[in-house]
Amino acid sequence: SQQGEEDPQALSIQEGENATMNCSYKTSINNLQWYRQNSGRGLVHLILIRSNEREKHSGRLRVTLDTSKKSSSLLITASRAADTASYFCATDPSTRNQFYFGTGTSLTVIP
Amino acid sequence: GAVVSQHPSWVICKSGTSVKIECRSLDFQATTMFWYRQFPKQSLMLMATSNEGSKATYEQGVEKDKFLINHASLTLSTLTVTSAHPEDSSFYICSARDPGLAGNLLRFNEQYFGPGTRLTVT
Numbered sequence: 001s002q003q004g005e006e007d008p009q010a011l012s013i014q015e016g017e018n019a020t021m022n023c024s025y026k027t028s029i030n031n032l033q034w035y036r037q038n039s040g041r042g043l044v045h046l047i048l049i050r051s052n053e054r055e056k057h058s059g060r061l062r063v064t065l066d067t068s069k070k071s072s073s074l075l076i077t078a079s080r081a082a083d084t085a086s087y088f089c090a091t092d093p094s095t096r097n098q099f100y101f102g103t104g105t106s107l108t109v110i111p
Numbered sequence: 112g113a114v115v116s117q118h119p120s121w122v123i124c125k126s127g128t129s130v131k132i133e134c135r136s137l138d139f140q141a142t143t144m145f146w147y148r149q150f151p152k153q154s155l156m157l158m159a160t161s162n163e164g165s166k167a168t169y170e171q172g173v174e175k176d177k178f179l180i181n182h183a184s185l186t187l188s189t190l191t192v193t194s195a196h197p198e199d200s201s202f203y204i205c206s207a208r209d210p211g212l213a214g215n216l217l218r219f220n221e222q223y224f225g226p227g228t229r230l231t232v233t
Contacts, residue, residue: 033222035224040202040227040229041226041227042204042224042225042226042227043155043204043206043224044224045222045223045224088154088155090222098145098157098160099145099157099206099222100157101147101154101155101156101157102154103153103154104153104154106152
């Protein structure tokens with residue numbers, strides 16, 4: 001399977017704390033993206049990091065990419081209750097014009 | 112940003128009937144669209160890649176005769192679940208890339224997702 005894996009599967013934190021979730025993938029990639037999905041809804045694009053980048057920031061989001069380890073992490077700082085959602089990484093393999101999603105992390109931020 | 116719509120947003124059908132789901136790119140022309148399926152509390156699984164004017168490419172394990180894909184125009188792809196069964200109940204999501212972003216190195220690989228269609232087969 002091309003699908004990547006994320007950990008943890010579920011994460012519960014207090015509002016104001018930071019949340020870190022990790023993604024591992026299997027093949028070489030052009031880029032890696034993170035998406036957010038509220039329960040039963042569509043996906044919202046959060047951030048894209050290219051294979052030649054190591055770190056990227058967007059507001060309270062910080063993404064790192066280690067291509068040697070085939071892994072990425074998403075850090076959400078100063079979490080809010082509204083951040084409660086599922087987060088997925090998606091890889092864009094070098095050899096195929098398609099996306100493969102990780103298994104996802106379910107984040108719950110407790111007010 | 113680019114907008115992708117899906118219709119219907121939810122549908123209930125009886126076992127044995129067929130259901131058509133539409134995916135439209137509203138403000139750009141999409142030569143390629145993707146169809147995903149998501150079971151409850153699971154990730155999105157790519158089902159097929161829909162190419163305008165040609166046959167869809169299906170992922171391993173996805174029955175092409177059961178999940179018919181038609182991409183007859185640059186703004187519309189349809190997924191028809193034929194002879195639906197309860198195990199086909201799922202959340203179906205489409206996505207599209209905007210080829211107009213090909214010159215934007217920061218964005219050209221972004222996919223725009225539809226809001227999804229919840230299918231329940233009784």
